[in-house]
Amino acid sequence: MPTSVEDSSPGQVAAAADAARRAFGATASASDAERALWLEAVADALDAARDDLVAIASRESHLPAARLTGEVARTTGQLRLFAAVVRDGAYLEAVIDRAKPEATPPQPDLRRILRPLGPVAVFSASNFPFAFSVAGGDTASALAVGCPVVVKGHSGHPELSVRTAQIVADALARAGAPEGIFGLVLGREAGQALVQAPAIKAVGFTGSLAGGRALFDLASARPEPIPFYGELGSINPVVITPAAAAARAVELAAGLAASFTLGVGQFCTKPGVVLIPASSGFESALAAEASAHDGGRMLTSRIAEAFPEGVQRLVAEGGASVVLGEAAQETNDGSAKPVVLAVDAARVIERPDVLLEECFGPATLLVRYRDSAERDAVLDAIGGSLTATLHAEPEEDIAALADRLAGRAGRVLFGGWPTGVAVTWSQHHGGPWPATTSALHTSVGATAVRRFQRPVTFQDAPQAVLPAALRDENPLGILRRVDGTLTREAV
Amino acid sequence: MPTSVEDSSPGQVAAAADAARRAFGATASASDAERALWLEAVADALDAARDDLVAIASRESHLPAARLTGEVARTTGQLRLFAAVVRDGAYLEAVIDRAKPEATPPQPDLRRILRPLGPVAVFSASNFPFAFSVAGGDTASALAVGCPVVVKGHSGHPELSVRTAQIVADALARAGAPEGIFGLVLGREAGQALVQAPAIKAVGFTGSLAGGRALFDLASARPEPIPFYGELGSINPVVITPAAAAARAVELAAGLAASFTLGVGQFCTKPGVVLIPASSGFESALAAEASAHDGGRMLTSRIAEAFPEGVQRLVAEGGASVVLGEAAQETNDGSAKPVVLAVDAARVIERPDVLLEECFGPATLLVRYRDSAERDAVLDAIGGSLTATLHAEPEEDIAALADRLAGRAGRVLFGGWPTGVAVTWSQHHGGPWPATTSALHTSVGATAVRRFQRPVTFQDAPQAVLPAALRDENPLGILRRVDGTLTREAV
Numbered sequence: 001m002p003t004s005v006e007d008s009s010p011g012q013v014a015a016a017a018d019a020a021r022r023a024f025g026a027t028a029s030a031s032d033a034e035r036a037l038w039l040e041a042v043a044d045a046l047d048a049a050r051d052d053l054v055a056i057a058s059r060e061s062h063l064p065a066a067r068l069t070g071e072v073a074r075t076t077g078q079l080r081l082f083a084a085v086v087r088d089g090a091y092l093e094a095v096i097d098r099a100k101p102e103a104t105p106p107q108p109d110l111r112r113i114l115r116p117l118g119p120v121a122v123f124s125a126s127n128f129p130f131a132f133s134v135a136g137g138d139t140a141s142a143l144a145v146g147c148p149v150v151v152k153g154h155s156g157h158p159e160l161s162v163r164t165a166q167i168v169a170d171a172l173a174r175a176g177a178p179e180g181i182f183g184l185v186l187g188r189e190a191g192q193a194l195v196q197a198p199a200i201k202a203v204g205f206t207g208s209l210a211g212g213r214a215l216f217d218l219a220s221a222r223p224e225p226i227p228f229y230g231e232l233g234s235i236n237p238v239v240i241t242p243a244a245a246a247a248r249a250v251e252l253a254a255g256l257a258a259s260f261t262l263g264v265g266q267f268c269t270k271p272g273v274v275l276i277p278a279s280s281g282f283e284s285a286l287a288a289e290a291s292a293h294d295g296g297r298m299l300t301s302r303i304a305e306a307f308p309e310g311v312q313r314l315v316a317e318g319g320a321s322v323v324l325g326e327a328a329q330e331t332n333d334g335s336a337k338p339v340v341l342a343v344d345a346a347r348v349i350e351r352p353d354v355l356l357e358e359c360f361g362p363a364t365l366l367v368r369y370r371d372s373a374e375r376d377a378v379l380d381a382i383g384g385s386l387t388a389t390l391h392a393e394p395e396e397d398i399a400a401l402a403d404r405l406a407g408r409a410g411r412v413l414f415g416g417w418p419t420g421v422a423v424t425w426s427q428h429h430g431g432p433w434p435a436t437t438s439a440l441h442t443s444v445g446a447t448a449v450r451r452f453q454r455p456v457t458f459q460d461a462p463q464a465v466l467p468a469a470l471r472d473e474n475p476l477g478i479l480r481r482v483d484g485t486l487t488r489e490a491v
Numbered sequence: 492m493p494t495s496v497e498d499s500s501p502g503q504v505a506a507a508a509d510a511a512r513r514a515f516g517a518t519a520s521a522s523d524a525e526r527a528l529w530l531e532a533v534a535d536a537l538d539a540a541r542d543d544l545v546a547i548a549s550r551e552s553h554l555p556a557a558r559l560t561g562e563v564a565r566t567t568g569q570l571r572l573f574a575a576v577v578r579d580g581a582y583l584e585a586v587i588d589r590a591k592p593e594a595t596p597p598q599p600d601l602r603r604i605l606r607p608l609g610p611v612a613v614f615s616a617s618n619f620p621f622a623f624s625v626a627g628g629d630t631a632s633a634l635a636v637g638c639p640v641v642v643k644g645h646s647g648h649p650e651l652s653v654r655t656a657q658i659v660a661d662a663l664a665r666a667g668a669p670e671g672i673f674g675l676v677l678g679r680e681a682g683q684a685l686v687q688a689p690a691i692k693a694v695g696f697t698g699s700l701a702g703g704r705a706l707f708d709l710a711s712a713r714p715e716p717i718p719f720y721g722e723l724g725s726i727n728p729v730v731i732t733p734a735a736a737a738a739r740a741v742e743l744a745a746g747l748a749a750s751f752t753l754g755v756g757q758f759c760t761k762p763g764v765v766l767i768p769a770s771s772g773f774e775s776a777l778a779a780e781a782s783a784h785d786g787g788r789m790l791t792s793r794i795a796e797a798f799p800e801g802v803q804r805l806v807a808e809g810g811a812s813v814v815l816g817e818a819a820q821e822t823n824d825g826s827a828k829p830v831v832l833a834v835d836a837a838r839v840i841e842r843p844d845v846l847l848e849e850c851f852g853p854a855t856l857l858v859r860y861r862d863s864a865e866r867d868a869v870l871d872a873i874g875g876s877l878t879a880t881l882h883a884e885p886e887e888d889i890a891a892l893a894d895r896l897a898g899r900a901g902r903v904l905f906g907g908w909p910t911g912v913a914v915t916w917s918q919h920h921g922g923p924w925p926a927t928t929s930a931l932h933t934s935v936g937a938t939a940v941r942r943f944q945r946p947v948t949f950q951d952a953p954q955a956v957l958p959a960a961l962r963d964e965n966p967l968g969i970l971r972r973v974d975g976t977l978t979r980e981a982v
Contacts, residue, residue, distance in 0.1 A: 029894070070596075090977065093938075095917035105561075108907060112917040112938075115897065117930065220711035224874075224924045227931065383715075394953070402956045403520070406606065406947050413950040416599060425975055426586035426603040428948035433715045439608065439945040440718065447584075447603075447946065454930040455938065456897050457919035459904040462885070465893045479977055484916055486581065486970055486977075 001169055005158035007187025013194055019180030020119035020148035021199035026178035028116045028146045031468075032476070034176070036083035039144060041175035043076035043083075045167050046135060053164060057129045060157040062297035062334065063263065068129065075130040078137055078423045078444075082144040085425075085446045089478030091145070091453075094469045096482045096491055099460070108460045111470040114453035116146035117227075118201030121194045123215070125206035126156035126299045127266045132443075133157070134164040134184065137423075138204030138229075141448040143181070150183040150200070152191040156300045161186065195219050195228075202227045202452055206268070206443065209233040209358070209434050216437045229451050230437040231430065233358035234386040235272040236418050237379060237408075239401065243393040245280040252391055253285035256364065259417035261293040261338050265362030266303070269387050269418040272358055275345070275375055278368040283342050286366065287324040295337035295362055304331040307361035311339050318354040319347050320365060342366040345374040352381040376404060384432025384439065385409045387418035410435065410442070492660055496649035498678025504685050510671030511610035511639035512690035517669035519607045519637045522959075523967070525667070527574035530635060532666035534567035534574075536658050537626060544655065548620045551648040553788035553825065554754065559620065566621040569628055569914045569935075573635035576916075576937045580969030582636070582944075585960045587973045587982055590951070599951045602961040605944035607637035608718075609692030612685045614706070616697035617647035617790045618757045623934075624648070625655040625675065628914075629695030629720075632939040634672070641674040641691070643682040647791045652677065686710050686719075693718045693943055697759070697934065700724040700849070700925050707928045720942050721928035722921065724849035725877040726763040727909050728870060728899075730892065734884040736771040743882055744776035747855065750908035752784040752829050756853030757794070760878050760909040763849055766836070766866055769859040774833050777857065778815040786828035786853055795822040798852035802830050809845040810838050811856060833857040836865040843872040867895060875923025875930065876900045878909035901926065901933070 002008060008016075027035075046053065054068045061068070085091050093114050100107040120142040124133035131137065134151050142149045153161030165184035172182055185194055195203055195218045203219055203226065205212050212230035219228035240252060260271050276282040298304040311327045314320045325339035345367050348355045355365065369375040388409035392398045405412045410431030421429050427445030430436045436443075441451045458466055468475050472491040479488055493499060499507075518526075537544065545559045552559070576582050584605050591598040611633040615624035622628065625642050633640045644652030656675035663673055676685055686694055686709045694710055694717065696703050703721035710719035731743060751762050767773040789795040802818045805811045816830035836858050839846045846856065860866040879900035883889045896903045901922030912920050918936030921927045927934075932942045949957060959966050963982040970979055 028898075084975070088975075090972075095937075097913075097915040097917045105911060105913075107913045107915065108904075110913060110915055110917040112919050112936075216716065217711070220708070220716075225707065225711075225928060226924075227929070398953075399956055402952070406949075407519075410946065411948045411950055412952065413599075414952045414956070416951055420596060422588075422596075422598045422601060424588040424598065424601055425972055426588045426601040426948055428603050428946040430946065432945070433717075437716060438718070440941075442946060445603075445948075446586075450931075454923070455901065455919040455921065455933060457902045457917055457936075458897075459902060460907055461893070461903065461905045462889075465890055465905070481581075481916055484575070484579075 001165060002162055002184055002186060005162060005186060008185040008190040010193055013185050013190045013197065016150045016183035016185055017119065017194065017197035017199040019183060020150050023148045023178045023180035024118055027148050027181055030146060032086045032089065035144060035146060036086045038172055038175045038177045039079045039083040039140060041171045042135060042168050043079035045171035046072060047076050049167050053160065056160045056163055057157060060160055061129050061299050067263065071128060071130045074423060075135060078131065079140045081423055081446065082140045082449065085449060086144050089469060089476050091449050092469045092478065094478060094480040096470060096480055098483055098491065110457050110459055111461065111466060112455055112457040113467055113470055115456050117452045117454050119148045119150065119199050120452055121200045121203045122149055122151045123191060123203065123205040123207060124151060124154045124161065126154050127263065129157045129160055132206045134161050135168050137444050137448055142204065142452045145449045145452050147452045148181045150185060150194060152194055153184055153186045158186060192218060196222060198224070200226065203229065204443065204451065205230040212437060227451065228437050229441050229443065231268065231443050232434050232436060234268055234431065234435045235356055235358055235382055236269055236385050236387045237382050238271045238274040238389040239375065239391065240274065240276050240282065241392045241396060242277040242280065243396055244391040245277050245282050247393055249280065249282050249285040253282065253289040255417050256286060257289035257293055259419045260364040261290065261295065261362045262419045264296045264298050264336055266299055266360060267419045269421060271364055271389065271418055273356065273365050273367055273382065275367045275369055275378055278370045283323045283366055286340055290324050290338050290340055293338050295335060297335045298361065301334050303360060304334045304336060307331060307336045310359035310361070311363050313354060314341055314359060314365060318351055319343060320355065323366065336361050339363040340366065342368065345369040345378050348378050349381060356382055379404055379408065382408060384435040386429060386431045386435045387411045387413060389413040389416065389418055391415060408432065492656060493653055493675055493677060496653060496677060499676040499681040501684055504676050504681045504688065507641045507674035507676055508610065508685065508688035508690040510674060511641050514639040514669045514671035515609055518639050518672050521637060523577045523580060526635060526637060527577045529663055529666045529668045530570045530574040530631060532662045533626060533659050534570035536662035537563060538567050540658050544651065547651045547654055548648060551651055552620050552790050558754065562619060562621045565914060566626060569622065570631045572914055572937060573631045573940065576940060577635050580960060580967050582940050583960045583969065585969060585971040587961060587971055589974055589982065601948050601950055602952065602957060603946055603948040604958055604961055606947050608943045608945050610639045610641065610690050611943055612691045612694045613640055613642045614682060614694065614696040614698060615642060615645045615652065617645050618754065620648045620651055623697045625652050626659050628935050628939055633695065633943045636940045636943050638943045639672045641676060641685060643685055644675055644677045649677060683709060687713060691717065694720065695934065695942065696721040703928060718942065719928050720932050720934065722759065722934050723925050723927060725759055725922065725926045726847055726849055726873055727760055727876050727878045728873050729762045729765040729880040730866065730882065731765065731767050731773065732883045732887060733768040733771065734887055735882040736768050736773050738884055740771065740773050740776040744773065744780040746908050747777060748780035748784055750910045751855040752781065752786065752853045753910045755787045755789050755827055757790055757851060758910045760912060762855055762880065762909055764847065764856050764858055764873065766858045766860055766869055769861045774814050774857055777831055781815050781829050781831055784829050786826060788826045789852065792825050794851060795825045795827060798822060798827045801850035802854050804845060805832055805850060805856060809842055810834060811846065814857065827852050830854040831857065833859065836860040836869050839869050840872060847873055870895055870899065873899060875926040877920060877922045877926045878902045878904060880904040880907065880909055882906060899923065
């Protein structure tokens with residue numbers, strides 16, 4: 001476990017992966033109750049160290065202390081949710097089909113369960129120093145199901161990464177978790193080596209499209225390819241219908257302004273493209289509301305540099321016009337101010353490669369559509385997104401439009417704003433490419449554990465050999481499918 | 492839809508993929524009840540055409556009519572199982588968390604469901620002309636959840652592929668399924684083009700390690716990477732303990748002989764490596780039992796040519812000795828005869844690259860181990876397998892050994908033989924690389940549908956917009972998780 005913020009050496013990466021490999025037998029055979037306690041021990045330790053951690057995070061990420069304090073609570077709540085998921089037991093997906101000796105051919109006794117996949121590499125994100133970082137959702141969901149974790153800490157908050165990792169490792173050790181269950185490496189090359197380490201069996205990643213694609217390619221090209229769960233860029237389209245714009249332009253503008261500027265626009269769910277009816281006056285309403293938002297210091301100087309470059313590309317190459325703010329703003333001090341751009345739908349359909357690219361920071365692009373055909377053509381040009389949002393009036397028939405949005409996004413919102421991702425049983429934080437590298441999976445919510453489990457079916461196994469979840473008497477009392485029927489009864 | 496067995500042109504591939512893309516809206520919005528009826532219509536049509544199909548299959552694949560007749564029943568049973576899975580509704584994984592306005596931050600109403608991924612390409616296998624071919628498990632599971640399918644037919648049974656595809660397409664059309672829901676292409680280059688077609692969103696494949704890896708690489712390298720579910724090679728280790736060998740060598744030898752020669756050894760679950768106690772006399776017992784099996788005509792001349800090459804590699808490079816049969820047998824007539832080889836465990840640990848490679852055909856390699864350390868070292872050298880089998884006596888403590896086997900395989904058998912894969916709710920036909928390209932998924936059993944579904948969460952959606960499975964009153968009467976609790980109650 002590193003004690004300084006220096007890049008990890010190849011030997012240190014190999015050692016961390018090897019320690020995870022050696023720990024796997026013990027983490028996999030630990031009981032659900034034990035693993036739930038490990039997660040809760042980590043949550044308690046992070047809560048206890050909250051103020052220290054927030055001070056470091058605030059200095060490194062430039063995010064406000066209040067936001068970071070809330071993020072710690074979200075992170076520890078997430079660890080506790082996964083403890084509840086494990087105790088519930090349905091995540092094991094136990095299925096039992098009893099023998100049918102009379103069938104043709106005779107059918108054996110078959111019992112299926114999900115088992116941990118193996119050691120997991122987790123790449124933490126810059127924009128959520130707690131919730132998507134060292135002790136974030138990827139780490140929590142992997143530990144929950146019995147996978148050791150090696151985190152690659154983000155260069156945007158290295159001191160926080162080291163400090164958090166120490167707290168996590170200490171808490172796990174005190175709770176009786178096996179040695180080697182948790183490790184940390186730092187540095188870009190260390191991350192690449194980690195993805196290629198033979199001991200690593202899956203990768204969780206939150207970050208940029210370019211960085212994620214490069215690591216996905218490495219994971220896929222291994223002699224033994226492994227799943228790479230990358231949450232990448234997302235444009236998060238919003239559609240405002242003519243009726244909604246007519247009924248409550250100011251209210252919608254206020255909501256949008258708050259959402260696209262939240263956290264200096266550094267949310268993966270930031271509304272990046274907003275389809276508005278042409279000649280609705282929504283542009284001026286948004287300009288008025290957004291001008292009340294200040295902007296602020298961005299996460300890193302590299303992100304601050306890239307922001308005006310992205311905005312200028314939308315203007316110079318895309319032909320968007322500036323409704324509010326400065327496209328070519330100076331961000332040498334690391335700060336950025338809100339920018340609202342606007343463009344006609346026809347132009348987006350011509351140049352989706354430029355105008356539908358994510359611009360990370362406090363900017364949003366209003367796209368003026370003249371009719372539903374233009375609106376749908378723009379939506380069809382947008383790649384997969386984490387979210388899609390619709391603002392309509394109650395009397396409108398929105399079924400077809402809602403279906404179109406559901407076809408392109410992992411979460412579809414009605415009347416809200418996409419920033420803010422509740423950690424619940426039902427949450428899905430994912431979506432078709434390029435939002436993620438795996439549309440089947442989520443990095444937030446109870447089902448995030450599924451990424452790190454693989455099925456095993458036992459055929460005619462003696463009771464003593466079976467995992468508790470598959471034994472006749474159902475000692476865990478969990479829901480199982482027995483001979484096709486869901487039940488908690490004993491077999 | 493092809494009417495001849497010629498290779499499909501690039502234009503035909505593009506047309507099939509495009510038809511699937513256009514059909515997707517209608518297949519995705521069809522109700523569960525409708526899709527279940529489509530599957531049953533296909534099953535009924537295949538059953539009705541059984542004798543004709545078996546005659547073609549027998550001529551093309553050289554498999555016996557009795558086996559093929561059974562395989563048709565298995566295939567139509569599989570279609571009907573997926574109809575039952577769809578009607579059951581749990582495959583939708585409906586999860587509802589009601590709004591909590593009092594929470595910090597306030598939590599919206601969130602409702603999650605699984606939706607079809609999009610058009611699916613299916614690569615059929617040579618060795619199961621029905622069950623893993625045009626109307627096999629991949630096709631059935633994709634259609635079940637609302638994905639159009641384009642099959643790449645296998646060159647080993649082209650006429651059967653064309654005829655089966657016609658029956659499937661006609662049955663679907665008569666049952667009211669949308670146009671374009673099902674297509675067929677033929678030829679190696681057509682298959683490569685299909686994997687790269689932008690409309691295709693996932694691939695199911697059963698075939699060789701080399702062929703599967705090449706297509707996996709194509710799927711992963713696409714501008715929009717897509718999941719590739721490949722079932723590839725598998726060595727399917729069997730362990731016989733000293734006590735079992737001592738107690739019932741002849742019975743075990745008879746079972747093994749029947750299993751490794753079944754279908755001329757052309758099962759993906761064929762026991763390829765059998766760990767036996769050194770000096771147990773099992774080799775001669777197996778030689779005696781296997782000599783009663785004749786061998787037969789293989790699926791294709793290419794497979795027949797490759798078989799003695801593989802056996803000779805085990806002997807010449809691996810140092811295995813021939814216990815029964817001829818390593819350098821003549822297969823010019825397309826037929827192969829059983830071969831039993833044997834080698835010391837120490838040699839396997841030295842040359843796993845040669846001795847643990849799958850040899851497709853009626854051969855099995857006995858590996859003599861002197862103690863449990865040698866046995867475990869061999870098991871640890873074996874890559875992921877579809878199955879692992881243990882033969883032990885009831886009084887033995889096999890927990891650690893069973894756990895080791897479960898760590899390397901998708902199905903662990905106790906006292907049976909791995910050939911024969913029951914199609915049930917609990918079946919898992921998969922495993923870690925190189926058994927498959929995706930250890931998380933199965934190509935047989937009820938959960939095979941999961942490969943072709945992605946989650947979508949609706950936030951604060953009006954009731955009218957929600958899929959039926961997520962509406963308050965639970966009109967489908969399915970099991971749902973509501974506020975963390977599994978229930979069939981209305982919300």
